[in-house]
Amino acid sequence: MTAGGAAARPGGPAQRSRAALGRVIARRPPAGALLQGAFCSLVLAFLVAPILVIIPLSFNAEPYFTFTEGMLRLDSEAWSLRWYRQVLGDRTWSLALANSLLIGVAATALATGLGTLAALGLSNPAMPLRRAVMGLLISPMVTPLVIAAAGMFFFYSTVGLAQSHLGLILAHAALGTPFVVITVTATLSTFDVNLTRAAASLGASPLFVFRRVQLPLIAPGVVSGALFAFATSFDEVVVVLFMAGTNQRTIPRQMWTGVREQISPAILAVATFLIVFAVLLLAVVAWLRARAGGERA
């Protein structure tokens, strides 16, 4: 990475202090550092630019997916809010939003409750079969979604849960729990067990200890796990494709149709909303992490 200049080799190291030496090396040969900086700028552009491109295009007055000459000339005629008006006035989109929120919130509540309890159990050194149970509980995160969705389709159909909101809530909760388990377990790994011991020795009941000592300390982990679970559900489309009927269409499902069938910049307007939403989620998680005091949940 930082190959390049040979100038980094310090002369008489014995005379220099360790710290000064560290600075010399940390500054690294300018050529290598510049190269790395340039390369990384390109990688970051690759990561972020595609997402940013969507935002101006959503204000396109024409039904195109590219910049018109007028837009480039900053001609006010070429920019418009027509796609936003179309999305906001379209009942299918508002229905999709309602479905996404309902399914997302319910699945998140379920995943967070069950996941937090399980993480408390898993963080206890006395937990039997810890590794196997952890492997089982994380598995929904890595299982190819198509297989999971196909299996859910078969099984939920036989128990009458396909094409129902409840079926999707259960499915999304299952997919969201690994995130809660991971974030809460991570928070608990820095949790000082002596705190609960101290509380217990002062006569607090286990439930009281949990509510007044443990929960406040692990709350950031629980909340960021919940946000991950919600984001998972809010963005999930494969299970929805297999299991949802027309009454359970969600935002990603509508986006899918939009991309596959009737490409219109209206989906760019929706995408812009989703980008803003993602940045908000990210900000909240970052804030929680900062609050938890360098906790790496």
Place this chain on the structure above:
Amino acid sequence: MSAAGPPAGHGPGRRARLRAAGLALPLVAFIGATFVVPLGSMLVRSVYDPVVADALPDTLERLRDWDGSGAPAEAVYEAAARELLVAREARVLGRVASRVNRVRGGLRSVLVRTVRRLREVDRGPWREALIDIDAAWGEPPTWHAIRTAGDRLTMRHYLNAVDLQRRSDGAIARQPAERRIYVALLGRTLLVSLGITVLCLLLGYPLAHLIAHAPPRRAGLLLALVLVPFWTSLLVRTTSWIVLLQSQGVINDLLVAIGLVGDDARFALIYNMTGTVVAMTHVLLPFMVLPLYSVMRTIPPQQMSAAASLGASPLLAFRRVYVPQTLPGIGAGSLLVFILAIGYYITPALVGGQSGQLISNFIAYHMQTSLNWGLAGALGAILLACVAALYLVFDRLVGLDRMRLG
């Protein structure tokens, strides 16, 4: 808990174990019911299919006495004619026909046409009647196909999934060349996933290094730039690439505008494997950068100085001191990216066109379009086995409980 502990310690130990297990139990039960059992029901379909056996029980029973050459006995024809008509009444004829057809192409139409015309025949001999409707009823391969499709328990979907078939004489042989697609598909999926993993590593390693050793404020900002795509909807990101890469898209327009490409020679950057690889690398890159970053930031920069003070060149110090310490991050990120890549569905489905499809897309196709659920199950089981093996390696090398998000 511990064997060496005094007997008195045994009680609370067991209680603590029960309490820990009790806390985890609700989620274990929930995942079992909503996730593991459904997954199992999918896999069961790859070996178990009762449709034909349930629809044609007498036919199959009587076929047992058939020696496999020449036309079967009249009793077989009688049972087949009767049971096919019943199947039609019960509205399962289509499902029976499609299963027989998968064993031997062309039999779907034979079955459907036969049943349609059988209604005009009210008495035997059934052998003549059936052969009169379609000569295929006089040929042994037809009856072999029905007998094969009538097995409740079958390995043929797995054979099919690895481009093999069981010939009517029982020997296992390769599929005809034009039907050999799944081994190549699995190979392509693994290869593309490997390529994407390598790309992510090449792009992600320098970036993670930069972030890990930047001053805190700048590191936070750079990390946010990695996390924005991580949190952004997958469909949004895939849409972005369509906007950028399609032939009338931003990149091609730009290339035409600056005169690098003619208007009629625009690049085909999407709806092919290029589109799949570019979009998937974009989607999976944060999964590489984040584990690398969390390992790299624990490496004190003084180590590089120490190596240098001992006479190592920057390149040598980097290679011999720095890189080995980042191996856990490389392992974690690569395994994660690879595991996610081989099961990917949405991005190839939207930007892969014909040539950029991966194994998941074929599973979805057999689930939703061809309705060959047995084959979908077998392909799914093979994919799942790959993922499970990698998942175990991940647990061994990295440890699931050390996994961190964002």
